[in-house]
Amino acid sequence: MKLAGHYNKASIIVSVSVLITGAIIYFFVINYIARRQFDSDLSEEVSEVLAYINYRHHLPTRTDFDEDEATFVKTGLKKMDTYFFDTVYYNTKQKRIEDRRAVKGLLRYNNQNYLFTISVSKESTEYLIQIITLITLALMTLLLIILFITNRYILNDLWKPFYYTLNKIKLFNISDDSELQFQTNKVDEFREMNSAVAEMSIRAKTDFHNLKSFTENASHEMLTPLAVITAKLDTLIQDERLNAEQLTHINDIYASINKSTRLNQSLLLLVKIDNSLIKDDEVFNLQEAVNEKIQQFQELMQSKNISVTTHLQDRVITASKYLTDILLNNLFSNAVRHNNINGQLHIILSSSQFIIKNTGDITPLDNNSVFDRFLKGKNSQGTGLGLTLVKSICLYYKFNITYSFKNSMHAFIIDLPVATTNN
Amino acid sequence: MIHIKGFFIIYKYRQIKYTHPQYLPYHPSDLLQYQKLYLIKKQLKLLIIEDEQGLRENITSYLNEDGNICEGCGNCTDAIDKLAAYNYDCVLLDIGLPDGEGFAILEYLKNTRKNETVLIITARNSLDDKIKGLYMGADDYLTKPFHLAELKARIAAIYRRQNANSNNNLIFNEIIIDLNGRTVSVNHTPIILTRKEYDMLLYFIANKSKVISKSAIAEHLWGDEMDMHDNFDFIYTHIKNLRKKLIDANCKDYIKSVYGIGYKFADA
CATH class of the missing domain: 1.10.287 (Helix Hairpins)
Incomplete structure (x- = not known):
């Protein structure tokens, strides 16, 4: 994931959680304030009721309350603390259940204890909370969109010099003589x-x-x-x-x-x-080079009585003749040195591949380490660098080289790149 | 008078001995070749510019045995002093010298229009150096370490190349090698040699009376890039064939095997 992505993720997570926490706290605080408001309203109502009773000497009727509900019930209870509570009420006029805040307490009138309950509708407050929630949600969405856009465009723009430098580093060639040049930058x-x-x-x-x-x-x-x-x-x-x-x-x-x-x-x-210090590429026919090499190794092969079969095609490549010579030398030396007396050697050159196969030890070589430095066979008198050199040269020219063991023949296969048309 | 007459007789006798066909190792018709032989066999004056004293001494002693005159020096300044004062046939030049690169000496020779043959001997097996050296007028390039036999063969080859004309023969007793046509005849009978046998014969003659190791022969004939120091059997095959062909043509058996190490091509 890109840095901007990581940053986006973190900032979005943080802002969303802060907003949610804020919204929750907000909700509770508003609820609390609203309840206190209701409670104080109800207390006022109660004192109004008491004042009414003291003045008129009878219990207030239903019509004396506007929207509020009040009931007075005779009770034998002698003592009870006044308390506030949430309740629901079926509004017969609007035919729906509504939340209400109520107060319950005792009052004394005509030497008779009455249990009174006064309730007010919370509807208006709920409406307020709904609006506040909606506004909060809208704000949150807006904030997220703005954050996302900022991160995406402004951050990308801010990071541009970084990618420019990165690109320069990627293209950096140690053997190049020119020095790295950077644009002047405002960011420290x-x-x-x-x-x-x-x-x-x-x-x-x-x-x-x-x-x-x-x-x-x-x-x-x-x-x-x-x-x-x-x-x-x-x-x-x-x-x-x-x-x-x-x-x-x-x-x-x-x-x-x-x-x-x-x-x-x-x-x-x-x-x-490895340091790409050899730069004398020329265009030549690989077939000629291979034929020359076969000629060179003639005596060596005869001394072991190795029978050679060749299947060679014209194949023009662009490479250093010197390195190609070393490549072929090492492959041939290898194939002859590790061959049996009266062994076989197959050399195949097609337009896409160069294959050298030889008989020898009956166990295959380890595919992973065959090209490693200083790894050599038990009876090898070589330096242990021959195949490493081969691999290096192939890597240098981006030829793919593989080793395989089939029908008790050790084979080295070099995939030649797509033929370049020769003008 | 008697003394004088006696001297005259001796003088006459010597003249006869040295000009009469029967005392010449060559047919009179080969007189031109005889002159050529004289040219080839003449002493060479060599300058060895090499900072490693041990190597310089060995090269000097190896090359001196043929009657050549070798002088040595170990840095650029001495070398230029010597080149300014004397003429040499051949200069052996090490590129890495304590007081500068050997290329400076090539530059000097070029600027002063001296036509000394230059053979570079260097530890740097870099293609760039090789091309640069040859471009600046060196005649050959030999990478360290090398066999003294190889060095001698190279010097001989450069020298032959320089003094080549239409009739360029190398003569060793009854063996006549036509260097232009790459043909060999023994007692005026042509013999047919393979390329390797021909190269080997030239190599032997350049290093006559010297013991040559098998590894030196292998390196000369197959190049040092071919990795086969664990197997010299096929050299033996080539030597056996060469010797057989020479002996079949009534040539003396010059090739002597030195047990354990190599071969020696010697007159006696």
Whole structure:
């Protein structure tokens, strides 16, 4: 829910509950005041009745009361407190029941105790309460409508600079050289936010540039010692006094150097791809690249006696040739390395997909972690970054890559985007 | 007089020895190629600009063994001083130097119209740097770490490319390689080699009398991007085939296996 929605909800709940509470209190207060008014009217009536009796020496007749009802009943009661109460009365003239306020008490006349009841109609007050309720309801509705409109239009307008900034942040590209520009704003909070975002973007860019130069320097610093080791070994193996066992050790060192070089380069490449630092896209035929790669891996495949079946179509893509080469390299290396002796390799390139299938281990790989960094098979001599690189490159070009295991074949499927027409 | 006459005789004898066809390793018709061979075999004067002293020393000693003259320096200033004072055939240039980028040296060579061959050796495997370097006049680009054998083959290749003319032959005893036509003949009998075998032979000749590790050969022939350091079996197949073809053409068996590490292409 949007902020305006949340605000609307809260403000409506608060105002409605305040209005309802207010209305209830209002109702009771008016009722109370009206009752007091009735009671005082009735008291006056009673004193009038008493005065009447004292003056005329007989009980008042019905006609002496206008709208009010009064009854006098002889009673044997000696003592009783006068009290007020609500009652209903059937109005014979208007033929309807009406609410009334009444007073009941004792009076003495001619040495005889009378129980008197005088009641007045509450109708006029009820009418007043109805009107007040109606006005309150109308006010409440009006208030809600005004609140809603205010929130909807004025708040939206107020928040406009926020969405503008948000949009800028969404479009922010760390490798872009241009700085974030914001509109000047009257609202303190937004001004503060804009300056904080601008500051943050500058900091992020500086950090990014530092990281970039750090990765480059790290590459230099790590590869130079490896170059020294290689050169020293190349010189060392010229020594004729070395025996076969020593030379075998040296060979193992070569293999380790090779591996750490590869690891280093893969890591640097991953960083570069993740930061979109490689921008040399060109249009070329993927089929040619795949054919070239098959040619390159010929010997390797022959040495394992792997039979290759291909089904390739022309497919022009726009990508970096360098990255495509790495992508194919890693997929092919993977398919050949983990293949069985006398295994099979299927390579399929259609206009929508590139599929590489190979025989190998009979258990499928874990679909969730197959592309994870440093995850490798038990017998793998690789760096553990090969498929991670593949995934990164696919992500970079928004190709969707999936792994599946069917008919004891491991398959990597790359969905190529819709073909762009080549002018 | 006798002394003088004796000297003359010795001189005459030497002349005969060095010009008579039977003492020449080549057919007289190959005289042009002989001259070419002389050109190729001539000493190279190299300048190694690399700040890592250990690496510089190893490169120097490896390349010097062929009779080349190597000089080294570790920063831009020294390098420009040396380039201003002397002429070199080839410059090995590290891009990351303590007092600036190696590109400054390329700029200097371009501005002073010196035509030294430049081979960049760098740890930066960045495509931008590679393109920039080649655009600024470098002849080749080698990424660290590299095998000294690879470096030597690259230098030889650049040098051959620079001195190439219509008749560009590389001769090693009875083996004659026509670099333009990419054909090989042994004792004037052409032999047919595959592309890999041909590349391998060139690589061996560039690094003759040196032990070359299998990983260096694999990297040279298949590139370092191909990840296969756990399996060198197929190199053996190629070497076996190359050796068989050479021996079948009555070539001496120059390829020697060095157990546990690799191969050596040597005359003796």
